[in-house]
Amino acid sequence: MPLYHDDDQAMLADTASQFMGEEGAIGKQLRHWRDRDCKDGFGHDLWKQMAEMGFTGMLVGEDDGGLGMGQVEANIVLEEIGRNLTPSPFLASSVLAATALKHADGAVRERWLPGLVSGDHVYSVALDEGPKHRPEKIAAKAEKSGNGFRLTGSKDFVIHGASADMLIVAARTSGSDSDADGVTLFAVPKDAANMSHEAVRLVDSSMATHTKFDGVELDGDAVIGEVDGGREILNAMLRAGRVGAAAEGVGVARGAMDMTVDYLKQRKQFGQLIGEFQALQHRAAHLYSEVEIAKAVTIKAAQLVDGGSEKADLMASVAKAKVAKAAGLAVREGVQMHGGIGMTDEYDIGLYMKRDRALQEFLGDQYYHAGRVAELSGY
Amino acid sequence: MAETDLESFRAEAREWLEANCPPEMREPVRDEGDVYWGGRNGSFKNDAQKAWFEACRDKGYTVPEWPKPYGGAGLSPAEGKILRQEMARINARPPLSSFGIWMLGPALLHFGTEGQKQKFLNEIARGEIRWCQGYSEPGSGSDLVSMQTYGEDKGDHWIVNGQKIWTSYADEADWIFCLVRTDKENKYQGITFMLFDMANEGVSTKPIKLISGYSPFCETFMDDVMVPKSYGEDIPGYVGEINRGWDVAKYLLGHEREMISATGGGDRASSLGAVSARQGELDPVLRAEMAMFDVDALSFTAMSEKFMDELKANKGHPAQPNMLKYAGTELNKRRHELIMAAGGSRALEWESEETQGGKTARGWLRTKANSIEGGTSEVMLNVISKRILELPGS
Numbered sequence: 038m039p040l041y042h043d044d045d046q047a048m049l050a051d052t053a054s055q056f057m058g059e060e061g062a063i064g065k066q067l068r069h070w071r072d073r074d075c076k077d078g079f080g081h082d083l084w085k086q087m088a089e090m091g092f093t094g095m096l097v098g099e100d101d102g103g104l105g106m107g108q109v110e111a112n113i114v115l116e117e118i119g120r121n122l123t124p125s126p127f128l129a130s131s132v133l134a135a136t137a138l139k140h141a142d143g144a145v146r147e148r149w150l151p152g153l154v155s156g157d158h159v160y161s162v163a164l165d166e167g168p169k170h171r172p173e174k175i176a177a178k179a180e181k182s183g184n185g186f187r188l189t190g191s192k193d194f195v196i197h198g199a200s201a202d203m204l205i206v207a208a209r210t211s212g213s214d215s216d217a218d219g220v221t222l223f224a225v226p227k228d229a230a231n232m233s234h235e236a237v238r239l240v241d242s243s244m245a246t247h248t249k250f251d252g253v254e255l256d257g258d259a260v261i262g263e264v265d266g267g268r269e270i271l272n273a274m275l276r277a278g279r280v281g282a283a284a285e286g287v288g289v290a291r292g293a294m295d296m297t298v299d300y301l302k303q304r305k306q307f308g309q310l311i312g313e314f315q316a317l318q319h320r321a322a323h324l325y326s327e328v329e330i331a332k333a334v335t336i337k338a339a340q341l342v343d344g345g346s347e348k349a350d351l352m353a354s355v356a357k358a359k360v361a362k363a364a365g366l367a368v369r370e371g372v373q374m375h376g377g378i379g380m381t382d383e384y385d386i387g388l389y390m391k392r393d394r395a396l397q398e399f400l401g402d403q404y405y406h407a408g409r410v411a412e413l414s415g416y
Numbered sequence: 417m418a419e420t421d422l423e424s425f426r427a428e429a430r431e432w433l434e435a436n437c438p439p440e441m442r443e444p445v446r447d448e449g450d451v452y453w454g455g456r457n458g459s460f461k462n463d464a465q466k467a468w469f470e471a472c473r474d475k476g477y478t479v480p481e482w483p484k485p486y487g488g489a490g491l492s493p494a495e496g497k498i499l500r501q502e503m504a505r506i507n508a509r510p511p512l513s514s515f516g517i518w519m520l521g522p523a524l525l526h527f528g529t530e531g532q533k534q535k536f537l538n539e540i541a542r543g544e545i546r547w548c549q550g551y552s553e554p555g556s557g558s559d560l561v562s563m564q565t566y567g568e569d570k571g572d573h574w575i576v577n578g579q580k581i582w583t584s585y586a587d588e589a590d591w592i593f594c595l596v597r598t599d600k601e602n603k604y605q606g607i608t609f610m611l612f613d614m615a616n617e618g619v620s621t622k623p624i625k626l627i628s629g630y631s632p633f634c635e636t637f638m639d640d641v642m643v644p645k646s647y648g649e650d651i652p653g654y655v656g657e658i659n660r661g662w663d664v665a666k667y668l669l670g671h672e673r674e675m676i677s678a679t680g681g682g683d684r685a686s687s688l689g690a691v692s693a694r695q696g697e698l699d700p701v702l703r704a705e706m707a708m709f710d711v712d713a714l715s716f717t718a719m720s721e722k723f724m725d726e727l728k729a730n731k732g733h734p735a736q737p738n739m740l741k742y743a744g745t746e747l748n749k750r751r752h753e754l755i756m757a758a759g760g761s762r763a764l765e766w767e768s769e770e771t772q773g774g775k776t777a778r779g780w781l782r783t784k785a786n787s788i789e790g791g792t793s794e795v796m797l798n799v800i801s802k803r804i805l806e807l808p809g810s
Contacts, residue, residue, distance in 0.1 A: 039725035039726075039728075039729065040718065040721055040722035040725045040726075041722065041725060041726055041729065041731055298805050298807070301807060302806075302807065302808060310808045310809075312807040312808050312809070313807070313808050313809035314809075315798075315809075317807075318797065318798070318801035318802075318805075318807050318809070319794070319797040319798075319801065321801055321805055321807065322739075322742075322796075322797040322798075322800035322801040322804075322805065323742075323797065325739065325800055325804060325805060326739045326742055326743045326800070327743075329719065329736075329739060330712075330715050330716055330718075330719045330743060331715065333715065333718040333719035333721075333722040333723075334714065334715035334718040334719070336718075336722065337718035337721070337722070338718075351714075352714070352718075355710075355711050355714045355715055356715070358708075358711040359711050359712065359715040362708075362711070362712075403708075403711075406711070407704070407707040407708050407710075407711050408704075408707060410687075410707055410710050410711055410714070411689050411703060411706065411707040411710070414687035414689055414690045414710060415687070415690045415693070416687070416689045416690045416692070416693035416698070416703065416706070
C-alpha cells in the first residue's frame, strides 16, 4: 500500500480539515471553553456535530452502527484535531474505548456503542497508575465477588474522567503487579458506587482525574473480553491510541510550524523580514524535515496497525517517539522565533506548546517509547 | 494493475530470484568490490557475481523499470517496488552499480534523443560502459554554476580545456558526462552537458587521497580534448540543447540527492542498537542514544518509502529530494559516530586484519563527505527554506 492517502482518504482529509478549521477552531473551542472554566474541558455540541459527520463511530464496525474504518482514517481526523488544538473526547472515546469495545461480546457492545456513535456518550480509559505511563505494571485489583467483581485501586491521568459516561479500567484479576497475564478490562459506568474522581485541570486546559475505586461492585457484564485475558486487548488499545496520539502530535507540529513560518514572513526587524535571516531559515528548514519524517512514520504505523502487521507494535512506538521529538522541536522553535509575543497568552503559539506537552505524556513519552524500541529490537 | 496481478508478479519474482540469485550474492555488501561496476575493464570478484549479473542483465533486471528496448524489463512502478521488496527480503546484492544507472540514465530517459537512448542506455544496462560525472571544479563547489571548463566551438566539434574535481572513479571510467561552458557571457544558459570518451587524447586523471585513506575520487584534466558534436545519426554528443546543460544538471542533481538519501540510514533491515549490543555490552547512555537513533532511522526509512511512493504517483513537492538528502546524510553521519563509540579502541585500528583494514574507522571518515557531496547540508537547507517554505531573501 503506498504511503499516501487514496482518493477516499484524501476526500475525508478535506472534509475533516474544513470541519475542524471552522467548527473546531482555537477561538471557537479551546479558548472559548477555557475562558469559561468549563469543567468538561470540551464542548458537547461539537461532539454531537462530530457524530453527525460520522467521526465518533469511525472505528466502530458497520454491524454496530459505525463506519468500520481504520486507523489511517481516524488519524486523518486526529491530525486536524491537533492542528486546530480542538478539545474533544475523540482519541479517548472513538479510538481507545472503541478499540476495546471491538473485543467485547454482543451485550456489552449493544450497551455502549450506540451512545458513542450518536455522540450522546463520552468514554475514557483508566490505565495509568502514577505520573508516568507504565502499563506493564497494573496493581488495581478486581476480586471475585458473588457473580461479579469488586474493584479496588486508583488510576491517574484519566482524560476527562469526571465527564465520562463510562470508563474502561484495566485491573488485575490474578497474578502479581508486573505479570503480563491476569489482567482484565472492565467497562465501569459513570454512576458506579464507591468510585470517586479528583478532577484536575492540566497545563493545556484539558481536564483529567485521579480516580479511586474503593470496592466498586461490578457485575459480569462489565467484563470486556475474557477474564484474565485483557492484556491483548489492552495492547490493541495502546497501539491504536499511541498511533492516534502520534497523528494528533503531527497536527500540533504542523500547526505550530505553519504559524511560525508565516510569522517569519511578516515580522520585520533591523529593516528586514526576519525570515531573510539564514540563521532562522536553516532552523525552519530543519524543523520542516523533522515534521515531514514524523508524518511519514505515522502513516506507516497506521497502515501497519490496519494490516495487523507484526511490526505494528514496534512502529507505533517509533512513531510516538519520533512525533514527540518533532512536535517538541516545533513548539519550542515556534515560541522562540515569535520572540516576546510568543510568551503572551494572546498569541496561539503558546497553546501549541501546552498541548504538545500533555500529548507527549499521554500513552508514553519519547523516552519510554525509545526504550521500548530498544527492547523490541532485542537490546 | 489489479491487486491479484501484482501478487502473481510477486510470486514470479520470488521464484525467479530463488532460481537465479546465488547464495553468495545474498550477503550484505561490505565494500564496493562486492558489487559489479561494469565497464570495458570490469572484472568479477567471483563466479557467483558474474552469474548473478548475467542473469539480471538478460532479464532486464539491472535496470528493471527502464523500457525493454533500452535494456530494462519495463516494469511498472508498482512491480518495481515489489521486485525491490523481494530482493531486500533475501538480502540480494545489486547486480550492477553505476553512475550510468543512477544519473546519466535518468537524464537520457528525460532529455535524450531516441538514438542516444538506444545506444547509451543499452550500454549502461548491459554493463558495457562505465560512466563518471564531471561537475565540480576546484573553484566551483557549492557554487557549481561558476564553473570555468571551456569548450571552444570548432564547427562539428568542441575543443575542451579545464579541470574537474571529485570525479568519482574517473580512473576506472570509460566515458564522462561533463558540464562544459560554451558561452562565457551567459552564466546559466551557457553550459553544455557533453558526453565523451575518457580515452580521448588530452584527458588525464589523478586520484585524490581522502582522510579515510581511500581514493574514490579523482581530479580530471582536459587539455585540448576534441569532443564531437555527433556520434552518428540522432546521437548528439551532448544531452538536451547546446547551452542548456544547466537544466539537465539540475534535473540530475535531484536524482543524485535521491540516490544519496536513499542510502542514508545505512543498513535498513537491522537496528543499530541490536547489532552493536551483540558485539559487546553498551553503556547505558550509549544504549539510550542508540535507541533514539533507531527511532530516527526507522522513521527515516518510512520517509524514504513515502517519498518513493509519491515520486511514482507524481505527488509531493519537487524540492523534496533536498530534504531527504539533508536528513539522510546527517543520519548516516550520526550512525557512524555511534558505531565508533560502540567499537571502542578496536574501531580505531587502521590496518588490522581484525577490522578488515580499518573498515570501521575509514567508513566513519567516509561518511563525513555525505553531507558535502551532491550539495552540502547548508545548501539543502537553503533550498528547503526558499523553495518549500518560501521564506524571503536572496
